[in-house]
Amino acid sequence: MLELIVTSTLNGVLFGMLLFLMASGLTVIFSMLGVLNFAHASFYMLGAFFGFQISRWFGFWPALIFAPLLAGAIGAAVERFGLRRVHRNGHVAELLFTFGLAFAIEEIVSIIWGKVPVDFRPPELLDFPAFTIFSTNYPAYKMFMLAVSIVIFVGLLLVLKRTRIGLIVQAALTHPHMVGHLGHNVERIFMLVFGVGTALAAVAGVIAGPSLVTQSNMAAMLGPILFVVVVVGGLGSLPGAFIASLLIGLVQTFAVSVNGSLASVFGPLGPDLAQSWLSDIWNVTIAQIAPIMPYLLLVLILIFRPMGLLGTRET
Numbered sequence: 269m270l271e272l273i274v275t276s277t278l279n280g281v282l283f284g285m286l287l288f289l290m291a292s293g294l295t296v297i298f299s300m301l302g303v304l305n306f307a308h309a310s311f312y313m314l315g316a317f318f319g320f321q322i323s324r325w326f327g328f329w330p331a332l333i334f335a336p337l338l339a340g341a342i343g344a345a346v347e348r349f350g351l352r353r354v355h356r357n358g359h360v361a362e363l364l365f366t367f368g369l370a371f372a373i374e375e376i377v378s379i380i381w382g383k384v385p386v387d388f389r390p391p392e393l394l395d396f397p398a399f400t401i402f403s404t405n406y407p408a409y410k411m412f413m414l415a416v417s418i419v420i421f422v423g424l425l426l427v428l429k430r431t432r433i434g435l436i437v438q439a440a441l442t443h444p445h446m447v448g449h450l451g452h453n454v455e456r457i458f459m460l461v462f463g464v465g466t467a468l469a470a471v472a473g474v475i476a477g478p479s480l481v482t483q484s485n486m487a488a489m490l491g492p493i494l495f496v497v498v499v500v501g502g503l504g505s506l507p508g509a510f511i512a513s514l515l516i517g518l519v520q521t522f523a524v525s526v527n528g529s530l531a532s533v534f535g536p537l538g539p540d541l542a543q544s545w546l547s548d549i550w551n552v553t554i555a556q557i558a559p560i561m562p563y564l565l566l567v568l569i570l571i572f573r574p575m576g577l578l579g580t581r582e583t
Contacts, residue, residue, distance in 0.1 A: 271402040276525045277518065278401070282410050284517025285417035286476055290490065291497040291509045292420060293468030296428075299504035300437055300461045302359075303351065306366040308469050309491030310373035314339045315470025316477035316486065317381055320388040328391035328478075336470040343466025347459045370487065378484040390478040413475050420468065421510055428506070437461055496562045500569045502579020511577055516562045523558035 294308040318335035319328075326334075346369065354365040389395075390409040397405035428434035437457055439447050448454045480486070497516060501508030531537070531551045569576060 272525055274401060275404060276522045278406070280518035280521035281514060282414055282517070283521055284514035285414050286472065286479075287493065287497050287517055288421065288510050288513035289413075289417050289472035289475060290469060290494050291501075291513055292424060292506065293465040293472075294494060295498055295501070295504060295506050295509045296424065296468065297462055297465035298498065299506070300465075301458055303355075303362055303366070303462075304359075304503075305462075305465070306363060306491075307346075307369040307373060308366075308466070309487040309494055310370045311339050311343055311466040311469040312473040312476075312490070313377060313484070313487040314342070314373060315473025316388065316482045317377055317386070317473075318470065319474035319477050320381075320386050320482055323388070332471075332474050335474045336467040339470030339473075340463040340467030344459050344463030346466075347462035351462070352455065352458075370491070374484060374487060381484065383484050385481045385483040388477045388482040409479060413479065416471070416475055420471070421506075424506060493562050496566045500562075500566055500576055502576030505576065505578040508576055508578030516565065519561050519565065520558055523554050523561050526554040529553045 290309070290312050293311070294305060297303055297305050297308070315335050318338050319331040322331035322334055350369075351362065351365060354361045390407070394407075394409040394412050396408050398408040398411045399406055428437070436447065436452055447457075493516070497512045498509055500516065501510070501512030529551055530549070532553075537547055537550050
Protein backbone atom coordinates (compact mmCIF):
# COMPACT_ATOMS: atom_id res chain seq x y z
CA MET A 269 0.00 0.00 0.00
CA LEU A 270 2.83 2.41 0.87
CA GLU A 271 4.51 1.68 -2.46
CA LEU A 272 1.22 2.39 -4.26
CA ILE A 273 0.76 5.73 -2.46
CA VAL A 274 4.33 6.92 -2.94
CA THR A 275 4.58 5.81 -6.57
CA SER A 276 1.16 7.20 -7.52
CA THR A 277 1.88 10.51 -5.78
CA LEU A 278 5.16 10.90 -7.64
CA ASN A 279 3.61 9.98 -10.98
CA GLY A 280 0.64 12.26 -10.30
CA VAL A 281 2.86 15.25 -9.52
CA LEU A 282 4.91 14.62 -12.65
CA PHE A 283 1.80 14.36 -14.85
CA GLY A 284 0.28 17.40 -13.16
CA MET A 285 3.36 19.50 -13.79
CA LEU A 286 3.32 18.44 -17.43
CA LEU A 287 -0.29 19.61 -17.64
CA PHE A 288 0.71 22.91 -16.07
CA LEU A 289 3.49 23.35 -18.64
CA MET A 290 0.83 23.15 -21.35
CA ALA A 291 -1.85 25.14 -19.50
CA SER A 292 0.41 28.04 -18.47
CA GLY A 293 0.57 29.53 -21.97
CA LEU A 294 -3.18 29.20 -22.47
CA THR A 295 -3.79 30.88 -19.11
CA VAL A 296 -1.42 33.74 -19.90
CA ILE A 297 -3.10 34.38 -23.27
CA PHE A 298 -6.59 34.36 -21.74
CA SER A 299 -5.66 36.48 -18.71
CA MET A 300 -3.83 39.06 -20.84
CA LEU A 301 -5.86 39.11 -24.06
CA GLY A 302 -9.19 37.52 -23.11
CA VAL A 303 -8.80 35.02 -25.97
CA LEU A 304 -9.65 31.34 -25.37
CA ASN A 305 -7.23 29.81 -27.86
CA PHE A 306 -8.61 26.47 -29.10
CA ALA A 307 -5.44 25.96 -31.13
CA HIS A 308 -3.19 26.10 -28.07
CA ALA A 309 -2.68 22.32 -27.95
CA SER A 310 -1.73 22.48 -31.62
CA PHE A 311 1.19 24.77 -30.77
CA TYR A 312 2.17 22.21 -28.14
CA MET A 313 2.21 19.61 -30.94
CA LEU A 314 4.16 21.97 -33.20
CA GLY A 315 6.76 22.37 -30.45
CA ALA A 316 7.13 18.60 -30.17
CA PHE A 317 7.61 18.13 -33.92
CA PHE A 318 9.89 21.16 -34.28
CA GLY A 319 11.89 19.80 -31.35
CA PHE A 320 12.09 16.38 -32.96
CA GLN A 321 13.29 17.79 -36.29
CA ILE A 322 15.82 20.23 -34.83
CA SER A 323 17.14 17.57 -32.44
CA ARG A 324 17.85 15.31 -35.42
CA TRP A 325 19.90 18.07 -37.03
CA PHE A 326 21.59 19.77 -34.07
CA GLY A 327 20.74 17.82 -30.90
CA PHE A 328 18.16 18.12 -28.11
CA TRP A 329 19.47 21.21 -26.33
CA PRO A 330 19.41 23.52 -29.38
CA ALA A 331 15.92 22.11 -30.06
CA LEU A 332 14.80 23.13 -26.56
CA ILE A 333 15.71 26.74 -27.40
CA PHE A 334 14.87 27.14 -31.08
CA ALA A 335 11.67 25.07 -31.33
CA PRO A 336 9.75 27.32 -28.86
CA LEU A 337 11.15 30.42 -30.57
CA LEU A 338 9.93 29.16 -33.93
CA ALA A 339 6.49 28.23 -32.59
CA GLY A 340 6.30 31.56 -30.75
CA ALA A 341 7.10 33.43 -33.98
CA ILE A 342 4.31 31.55 -35.76
CA GLY A 343 1.96 32.37 -32.87
CA ALA A 344 2.87 36.06 -33.06
CA ALA A 345 2.24 36.00 -36.83
CA VAL A 346 -1.15 34.35 -36.25
CA GLU A 347 -2.10 37.15 -33.86
CA ARG A 348 -0.77 39.90 -36.12
CA PHE A 349 -2.25 38.78 -39.44
CA GLY A 350 -5.22 36.65 -38.36
CA LEU A 351 -6.57 37.03 -34.85
CA ARG A 352 -6.27 40.81 -34.81
CA ARG A 353 -8.51 41.10 -37.85
CA VAL A 354 -10.97 38.52 -36.55
CA HIS A 355 -11.11 40.26 -33.15
CA ARG A 356 -13.16 43.08 -34.67
CA ASN A 357 -16.03 40.61 -35.17
CA GLY A 358 -16.25 39.52 -31.53
CA HIS A 359 -15.34 36.53 -29.37
CA VAL A 360 -17.40 33.99 -31.32
CA ALA A 361 -15.41 34.75 -34.45
CA GLU A 362 -12.19 34.38 -32.42
CA LEU A 363 -13.25 30.97 -31.13
CA LEU A 364 -14.15 29.76 -34.61
CA PHE A 365 -10.87 31.11 -36.00
CA THR A 366 -8.72 29.26 -33.44
CA PHE A 367 -10.91 26.14 -33.85
CA GLY A 368 -10.23 26.09 -37.59
CA LEU A 369 -6.55 26.88 -37.01
CA ALA A 370 -6.24 23.76 -34.84
CA PHE A 371 -7.50 21.54 -37.66
CA ALA A 372 -5.26 23.27 -40.20
CA ILE A 373 -2.13 22.76 -38.05
CA GLU A 374 -2.96 19.09 -37.49
CA GLU A 375 -3.35 18.47 -41.22
CA ILE A 376 -0.11 20.29 -42.03
CA VAL A 377 1.77 18.24 -39.42
CA SER A 378 0.28 15.02 -40.85
CA ILE A 379 1.37 15.99 -44.37
CA ILE A 380 4.96 16.82 -43.33
CA TRP A 381 5.69 14.16 -40.69
CA GLY A 382 2.98 11.59 -41.40
CA LYS A 383 0.52 9.95 -39.01
CA VAL A 384 3.01 7.41 -37.62
CA PRO A 385 4.71 8.31 -34.29
CA VAL A 386 8.23 9.71 -34.72
CA ASP A 387 11.30 8.48 -32.83
CA PHE A 388 11.85 11.43 -30.45
CA ARG A 389 14.15 10.35 -27.61
CA PRO A 390 15.46 12.10 -24.47
CA PRO A 391 19.03 13.42 -24.56
CA GLU A 392 21.82 11.02 -23.59
CA LEU A 393 22.82 13.38 -20.78
CA LEU A 394 19.51 12.64 -18.97
CA ASP A 395 18.98 9.06 -20.12
CA PHE A 396 19.66 7.30 -16.80
CA PRO A 397 17.67 6.47 -13.63
CA ALA A 398 17.73 9.35 -11.15
CA PHE A 399 16.88 7.17 -8.15
CA THR A 400 15.25 3.88 -7.21
CA ILE A 401 12.18 3.69 -5.02
CA PHE A 402 10.48 0.39 -4.16
CA SER A 403 12.47 -1.35 -6.91
CA THR A 404 11.22 1.18 -9.50
CA ASN A 405 13.76 3.29 -11.38
CA TYR A 406 12.73 6.88 -12.01
CA PRO A 407 14.24 8.42 -15.14
CA ALA A 408 16.32 11.54 -14.65
CA TYR A 409 14.49 13.03 -17.64
CA LYS A 410 11.22 13.11 -15.68
CA MET A 411 12.98 14.97 -12.87
CA PHE A 412 14.17 17.42 -15.51
CA MET A 413 10.55 17.89 -16.68
CA LEU A 414 9.52 18.59 -13.09
CA ALA A 415 12.31 21.14 -12.60
CA VAL A 416 11.48 22.97 -15.84
CA SER A 417 7.79 23.19 -14.88
CA ILE A 418 8.60 24.69 -11.47
CA VAL A 419 11.04 27.20 -12.99
CA ILE A 420 8.44 28.32 -15.56
CA PHE A 421 5.74 28.70 -12.89
CA VAL A 422 7.94 30.82 -10.62
CA GLY A 423 9.34 32.79 -13.55
CA LEU A 424 5.89 33.64 -14.93
CA LEU A 425 4.61 34.78 -11.54
CA LEU A 426 7.65 37.00 -11.01
CA VAL A 427 7.44 38.53 -14.49
CA LEU A 428 3.69 39.22 -14.31
CA LYS A 429 3.55 40.44 -10.69
CA ARG A 430 6.97 41.92 -9.94
CA THR A 431 8.32 43.48 -13.12
CA ARG A 432 7.53 46.60 -15.12
CA ILE A 433 6.87 44.47 -18.19
CA GLY A 434 4.15 42.56 -16.36
CA LEU A 435 2.52 45.79 -15.15
CA ILE A 436 2.50 47.27 -18.67
CA VAL A 437 1.03 44.09 -20.16
CA GLN A 438 -1.76 43.93 -17.56
CA ALA A 439 -2.47 47.64 -17.91
CA ALA A 440 -2.64 47.25 -21.71
CA LEU A 441 -5.51 44.79 -21.28
CA THR A 442 -7.63 46.94 -18.96
CA HIS A 443 -6.62 50.46 -20.11
CA PRO A 444 -5.23 50.15 -23.66
CA HIS A 445 -5.79 53.82 -24.56
CA MET A 446 -4.02 55.06 -21.43
CA VAL A 447 -1.06 52.73 -22.08
CA GLY A 448 -0.97 53.91 -25.67
CA HIS A 449 -0.86 57.57 -24.58
CA LEU A 450 2.14 56.71 -22.40
CA GLY A 451 4.07 55.77 -25.53
CA HIS A 452 3.67 51.98 -25.57
CA ASN A 453 2.62 50.12 -28.71
CA VAL A 454 -0.42 48.21 -27.39
CA GLU A 455 -0.91 46.11 -30.52
CA ARG A 456 2.71 44.99 -30.38
CA ILE A 457 2.27 44.08 -26.69
CA PHE A 458 -0.72 41.88 -27.55
CA MET A 459 1.24 40.21 -30.36
CA LEU A 460 4.18 39.49 -28.05
CA VAL A 461 1.90 38.09 -25.32
CA PHE A 462 0.28 35.72 -27.81
CA GLY A 463 3.71 34.72 -29.11
CA VAL A 464 5.02 34.07 -25.59
CA GLY A 465 1.93 32.01 -24.77
CA THR A 466 2.36 29.80 -27.82
CA ALA A 467 6.09 29.51 -27.13
CA LEU A 468 5.27 28.20 -23.64
CA ALA A 469 3.06 25.54 -25.23
CA ALA A 470 5.94 24.64 -27.53
CA VAL A 471 8.29 24.32 -24.54
CA ALA A 472 5.86 21.76 -23.13
CA GLY A 473 5.88 19.96 -26.48
CA VAL A 474 9.66 19.75 -26.65
CA ILE A 475 9.86 18.59 -23.03
CA ALA A 476 7.01 16.07 -23.27
CA GLY A 477 7.79 14.79 -26.76
CA PRO A 478 10.53 12.33 -25.74
CA SER A 479 8.53 11.16 -22.69
CA LEU A 480 5.15 10.74 -24.40
CA VAL A 481 4.38 9.65 -27.94
CA THR A 482 5.04 12.35 -30.55
CA GLN A 483 2.40 11.92 -33.24
CA SER A 484 0.04 14.02 -35.31
CA ASN A 485 -3.02 13.48 -33.07
CA MET A 486 -1.28 14.34 -29.79
CA ALA A 487 -3.01 17.74 -29.72
CA ALA A 488 -6.44 16.14 -29.98
CA MET A 489 -5.56 13.70 -27.18
CA LEU A 490 -4.42 16.34 -24.66
CA GLY A 491 -6.34 19.41 -25.85
CA PRO A 492 -9.63 18.68 -24.03
CA ILE A 493 -7.96 18.02 -20.68
CA LEU A 494 -6.06 21.28 -21.10
CA PHE A 495 -9.31 23.23 -21.06
CA VAL A 496 -10.44 21.23 -18.04
CA VAL A 497 -7.34 22.46 -16.21
CA VAL A 498 -7.87 26.15 -16.97
CA VAL A 499 -11.62 26.01 -16.17
CA VAL A 500 -11.16 24.09 -12.91
CA GLY A 501 -8.33 26.41 -11.85
CA GLY A 502 -10.28 29.52 -12.81
CA LEU A 503 -10.02 31.18 -16.23
CA GLY A 504 -6.99 33.45 -16.32
CA SER A 505 -5.58 32.41 -12.93
CA LEU A 506 -2.01 31.13 -13.14
CA PRO A 507 -1.91 29.84 -9.52
CA GLY A 508 -5.31 28.26 -10.15
CA ALA A 509 -3.98 26.46 -13.24
CA PHE A 510 -1.05 25.24 -11.17
CA ILE A 511 -3.30 23.81 -8.43
CA ALA A 512 -5.77 22.33 -10.94
CA SER A 513 -2.94 20.67 -12.87
CA LEU A 514 -1.62 18.97 -9.75
CA LEU A 515 -5.14 18.02 -8.63
CA ILE A 516 -6.09 16.44 -11.96
CA GLY A 517 -2.71 14.74 -12.26
CA LEU A 518 -3.05 13.15 -8.82
CA VAL A 519 -6.73 12.20 -9.23
CA GLN A 520 -6.16 10.51 -12.58
CA THR A 521 -2.97 8.73 -11.51
CA PHE A 522 -4.49 7.35 -8.31
CA ALA A 523 -7.61 6.30 -10.21
CA VAL A 524 -5.52 4.35 -12.72
CA SER A 525 -3.75 2.46 -9.93
CA VAL A 526 -6.94 1.44 -8.05
CA ASN A 527 -8.54 -1.73 -9.36
CA GLY A 528 -11.50 -1.74 -7.00
CA SER A 529 -15.18 -1.80 -7.96
CA LEU A 530 -18.55 -1.87 -6.24
CA ALA A 531 -18.48 -5.65 -6.59
CA SER A 532 -15.12 -5.90 -4.79
CA VAL A 533 -16.47 -3.82 -1.86
CA PHE A 534 -20.06 -5.05 -1.52
CA GLY A 535 -19.78 -8.47 -3.17
CA PRO A 536 -21.42 -9.87 -6.31
CA LEU A 537 -25.02 -9.11 -7.22
CA GLY A 538 -27.76 -11.57 -6.51
CA PRO A 539 -28.68 -14.17 -9.17
CA ASP A 540 -31.71 -12.16 -10.26
CA LEU A 541 -29.61 -9.04 -10.99
CA ALA A 542 -26.36 -10.68 -12.19
CA GLN A 543 -27.54 -10.84 -15.79
CA SER A 544 -28.99 -7.30 -15.93
CA TRP A 545 -27.44 -4.03 -17.17
CA LEU A 546 -26.74 -3.21 -13.52
CA SER A 547 -24.08 -5.94 -13.53
CA ASP A 548 -21.87 -3.93 -15.92
CA ILE A 549 -21.96 -0.87 -13.65
CA TRP A 550 -21.48 -3.02 -10.55
CA ASN A 551 -18.30 -4.61 -11.90
CA VAL A 552 -16.63 -1.62 -13.60
CA THR A 553 -13.35 -0.70 -11.87
CA ILE A 554 -12.11 2.74 -10.86
CA ALA A 555 -9.15 2.24 -13.21
CA GLN A 556 -11.57 1.85 -16.12
CA ILE A 557 -13.25 5.19 -15.44
CA ALA A 558 -9.94 7.01 -14.79
CA PRO A 559 -9.97 8.80 -18.19
CA ILE A 560 -13.30 10.49 -17.40
CA MET A 561 -12.36 11.56 -13.86
CA PRO A 562 -11.11 15.03 -14.94
CA TYR A 563 -14.36 15.69 -16.77
CA LEU A 564 -16.42 14.59 -13.76
CA LEU A 565 -14.34 17.03 -11.70
CA LEU A 566 -15.08 19.73 -14.28
CA VAL A 567 -18.82 19.11 -13.98
CA LEU A 568 -18.68 19.28 -10.18
CA ILE A 569 -16.65 22.51 -10.28
CA LEU A 570 -19.07 24.15 -12.70
CA ILE A 571 -22.02 23.16 -10.47
CA PHE A 572 -20.63 24.25 -7.11
CA ARG A 573 -17.99 26.89 -8.04
CA PRO A 574 -18.54 28.13 -11.60
CA MET A 575 -15.65 30.61 -11.47
CA GLY A 576 -13.14 27.82 -10.73
CA LEU A 577 -10.92 27.25 -7.72
CA LEU A 578 -9.10 30.61 -7.84
CA GLY A 579 -11.07 32.43 -10.52
CA THR A 580 -12.97 35.66 -9.96
CA ARG A 581 -16.58 36.34 -10.81
CA GLU A 582 -17.06 38.70 -13.76
CA THR A 583 -18.72 41.99 -12.86
